[in-house]
Amino acid sequence: MESLRFVLPQSEIPTHWYNVAADLPTPPLPPLGADGQPAKPEQMAAIFPTAILEQEMSSERWIPIPQPVREIYRLWRPSPLVRAARLEQMLGTPARIYYKNEGVSPAGSHKPNTAVAQAYYNQQAGIRRITTETGAGQWGSSMALAGQMFGLDVRVYMVKVSYEQKPYRRSMMQTWGAEVFASPSEMTQTGRDALARDPNNQGSLGLAISEAVEEAAARADTNYALGSVLNHVALHQTIIGLEAKKQFELAEDWPDVVFAPCGGGSSFAGMAFPFFADNAAGGHHGKQVRLVAVEPASCPSLTRGKYAYDFGDASGFTPIMKMYTLGHDFMPPGIHAGGLRYHGASPLVSQLYHEKLIEAVAVPQLATFEAGVMFAHSEGIIPAPESCHAIRAAIDEALRCKESGEPKTILFNLTGHGHFDMGSYDRYFSGELEDFSYPEAAIEKSLKCLPQVG
Amino acid sequence: MESLRFVLPQSEIPTHWYNVAADLPTPPLPPLGADGQPAKPEQMAAIFPTAILEQEMSSERWIPIPQPVREIYRLWRPSPLVRAARLEQMLGTPARIYYKNEGVSPAGSHKPNTAVAQAYYNQQAGIRRITTETGAGQWGSSMALAGQMFGLDVRVYMVKVSYEQKPYRRSMMQTWGAEVFASPSEMTQTGRDALARDPNNQGSLGLAISEAVEEAAARADTNYALGSVLNHVALHQTIIGLEAKKQFELAEDWPDVVFAPCGGGSSFAGMAFPFFADNAAGGHHGKQVRLVAVEPASCPSLTRGKYAYDFGDASGFTPIMKMYTLGHDFMPPGIHAGGLRYHGASPLVSQLYHEKLIEAVAVPQLATFEAGVMFAHSEGIIPAPESCHAIRAAIDEALRCKESGEPKTILFNLTGHGHFDMGSYDRYFSGELEDFSYPEAAIEKSLKCLPQVG
Structure with missing residues (x-):
């Protein structure tokens, strides 16, 4: 019986996180204070420890994971990389679909x-x-x-x-x-x-x-x-992609395309940045991996937002950061279920998108729940609504492979289970959820709140 | 870094279930019809398929697991055997504590x-x-x-x-x-x-x-x-203990004592019967493993019930079976949270207990939630209330080891996660749950409903 799960021994839990800042074509832009000058570390030191602030600004490629952190990771990591063979069968696709199951953590997500x-x-x-x-x-x-x-x-x-x-x-x-x-x-x-x-x-x-x-x-x-947006958060999440790469070696396969849900950006960064490291170094055996951030159509910061300085929070208290944003007072409609409601995207993810090194796609809400139910029917696991975005994009890619006959290898980030989101499934089944697409004018209006920078 | 999880490759998913009926000192007693005669298979054939009825009455030791069933098991099995090192540390015990995590199934339990x-x-x-x-x-x-x-x-x-x-x-x-x-x-x-x-x-x-x-x-x-009580259910659940034995070989360790929660008896049977097979054959390298069913003090069928013929259901529709029972119209008090509310125990479990081949212990409710919270604090996972019974017993054993200095190896069945039982935790934290112990007279009274048999 063929193995569908690619399980690393715990000794293979990565020893270092990967810092994408080391491989960006241009250095990341610093956050700015209210005066338009780079925010001073001492402003942040009141609420963050020095080690975190150093990581936030580091350009070192590899940052060691402290042993006590690896010992806690050991409670659920390495998380499984799983071949979704029953989903492939349901779709009748020649594509090979894999997912990295971050829902196995005690809290039920990658967070x-x-x-x-x-x-x-x-x-x-x-x-x-x-x-x-x-x-x-x-x-x-x-x-x-x-x-x-x-x-x-x-x-x-x-x-x-x-x-x-x-x-x-x-x-x-x-x-x-x-x-x-x-x-x-x-x-x-x-x-x-x-x-x-x-x-x-x-x-x-x-x-x-x-x-x-x-x-x-x-x-x-x-x-x-x-829990998201900032560079050190993206850094810590790279354990996801680093493990996945080791597991693909075990599977003797390699993704052609990687999908991850994208709200603030940490689950996308965590999965995609380690594959970007290969792309930046000329590709994995010369092959570039497509990296696709999947966002909700009702909160489309990458695909319909503006690359500009904006506040990280809705109230305008934080330093301003260069990122794709819909404007910090943008409010997703009440019909939108679950997470991924952030008005912007992580500065690192935004920069990669701006430099066309990654892709982004927006998916409508009902299609994401439809994909989640297909996944539950074939693979058993009921996914978190956030994860359903990546599943939708992976299914769409697999269906394109069915048309073209291409046996692509598709990877997506199953960021969490839906055990605490059954209320959203209820609303989906009862027809209470709707799709929503903003008129261009509404987004233009919300972008008027952007701070003026030099 | 030491590995705490003992993961079998999927090729090691057992190919056969273990049927304890083959190793009982005397054959299991048949279920009886209303006339006091053995129930006829045709009576059951209206609601069960032949293959299940054959398993219900089989005395074959090993029963093959059909390949399509193994292929579905592969979605989450083999389930992990995990060393609870942080729990050991919290208790300061020389004991080594392991748990088999059945909560990893998509439905969240061993069922x-x-x-x-x-x-x-x-x-x-x-x-x-x-x-x-x-x-x-x-x-x-x-x-x-x-x-x-x-x-x-x-x-x-x-x-x-x-x-x-x-x-x-x-x-x-x-x-x-x-x-x-x-x-x-x-x-x-x-x-x-x-x-x-x-x-x-x-x-x-x-x-x-x-x-x-x-x-x-x-x-x-x-x-x-x-989902419980009957022989074929116990049979299918033996995959738990069969996997655990393979994993203990990987861990180069072996349990001295095994705890599993016991309501109808399927999770206990699933974990314990494969170890009983060794006991029946003279022990593992000559050593007998203690097998302990852990039941709630508020529904104590093994420890305070009677070994007698009784109906399987509360309404008296089913054939009658010889089992430890509190009487089929026994009703646990409303203060009792979660499962394990069944009035009897599986006939196979009951027979082993009657013949003193396994042990049983009843634990009070508040102590089980206390144990569940200790487990969540140390190992991360929030356990199902049913599982908390086994955790309580395992912790008590580990604390006895602390007193005696014995470095015993303890195994328990973590039958499921508590994601759908947070309401019970709420009631525990808010002080709404209570311990309850029946007066002897109340149990005697409920036993009066037992059917009269020859």
Whole structure:
């Protein structure tokens, strides 16, 4: 019986992360402060440890993974690379489809790859408590898990509407020992002000970030952690692609094309950057691998946004970064399920896209759920709505192979399972979800909020 | 870095299940009909395919696993055997603790091991539809998954109170294409009668079984499937222990004691019977392995029940079987969370216990959740409440090793994850759960419902 899973021994967990900054044609542009000058590290040092800030700005190609981090990775890594043979059969495609299953982590997604590293560096810096925000709950769960592993207290500001609608994500964080507050909360000035203006404020990710940052900035023993967008987050996630490359060697195969969902960009970066390293060095045995970021049509920052300086958060508190953005006050419609709602894309991903070194595609929502259900029917696993975006793109590619007869090798990042997203599947089955495409004028309008830079 | 996971290649998925009936000191007692005579196979043939009935009565030691079943097993099997090194460290025990992680199946528990086999045999017999019941939803999910894999329609009668309280288990079944009805339903005479008597009937497992069996018995293209108790279910689950033995060889270790949760008995049978095979043959290198069934103190069929003939279902429709039972109308208190609520224990498990070839222990509810949280804090994974019973017993054993200084090797069956049981964790954290121990008189009273046999 042929093996469909390519499993590395734990001794093969990579020893270094890959830093794509070393291989960019031009150096990454620095974040800028409100004065238009490069943001000073000391501004960030109030909320991030030095080791993280160094990684954020490093141009070293290989950065060692501390042994205590690898020891935690060992609880679920290496994650499996799996041949989706039943999906291929269902599609009748000559393509070979593989997925990297990041849903096997205890928190159910790829997010702990960076949460664990961030918890470690903070613990080493003498920090006792981490604050963070969470919307749907995936990042908050991951940080709660990671904090527990390194003995840090974790406080999660959870957008109030999610806090009320997704009580099981909250329970999960509490089981790992985290404190979870509905945001806006009474814990911070930002929260109290918001509640004073509107006691029924349902919260937003921007507000939750502001609460978490306010608390971290005010306390010496407390730092803040972010789950996407920034360079160090992309760096930590490269363990995904690095493992996948080793596993493709075991499988005696190699992808022609790689798909990963793209919201803030960390799961795409994690999967694609290690393959980009080969592309930059002339290709794998001379062959370039196509790297495709898959974003929701209802939040199309790469495919329809502008490459410009913008704030990282919705409220305009952070330094500004050069990235593809729809404008920081862009708000995806309520019909949109799940994650990938970020207004921009990671500066590193944006730069690669701007320089035409990677591709991007936007997929409509209903087609992503249709793909997720096809995957569940053939491969068993019920995927997270975010992952369904990559599955959709992989299926479309496999169907093109069926037409052309090309036996391409397709890889996608199964970023997580959907066990805490069954409410979205319910809404899909009951017809409550819709596709949504922005009129050009609406995007132009939201881009008017971009800050003016020199 | 030491490996904590012992992963078999997929080519090592066992080719045969182990049938413990071949190694019992005396043959298993047959189920009896209402007349006190052995139940006739033709009575059962209306709802089960021949291949399943043959397995139910077989005394062959090794029964081949059909290749199409192994090919579905391959979607998640072999499941990992994992050394719980961080749990050992937390306890400060010299014991080595291992767990077999059955939570990696797409449905999140060990239940698909038999659901897939049952779906296959029914499909081979020309059956087009399976009916079954589900309480908490684990079995219904597994049957929905398995039906989808073999192109069978699946109808699940889900106890109404669960249908309403656990909508995400229902969504999961629907995602795999199953029809799910709140029981009592309008689909069957049993359901209509129950609703006529009480339109607000909240349902019970007994009622849901009756609905599923009624539909299966009435339709030639429809069969019924049961997820525990029966011999063929125990048989299919032995893949767990068979894999574990191969993995212990890789680990160059061997368990001194094995713990598994025990409700109906399938997860205990699946893990323990293959080790019993060695015990029956004189031991592994002459050493006997202790095999311990762990049941809830609030439903203590092995430790406080009677070894007697009783009905398999709460309503008294099935043939009667010799087993440890609390009486088929025994009802665990509402404070009890999760599964393991069955009034009896599998006849095979019961016979082994009666003959003192295995052990049993009952654990109180709060201590099981405490153990589950310790496991989540150390190993990351949030376990199902059923699994927490085995974890509790394993931790208690490891703490005894700490006192005695013995470096025992402990194995337990992590039967599933708790992603759909966070409501129970919530109730635990908020202090809504309680321990409950029956007064002797209450058990004596419930035992009065036992049928009179020759």
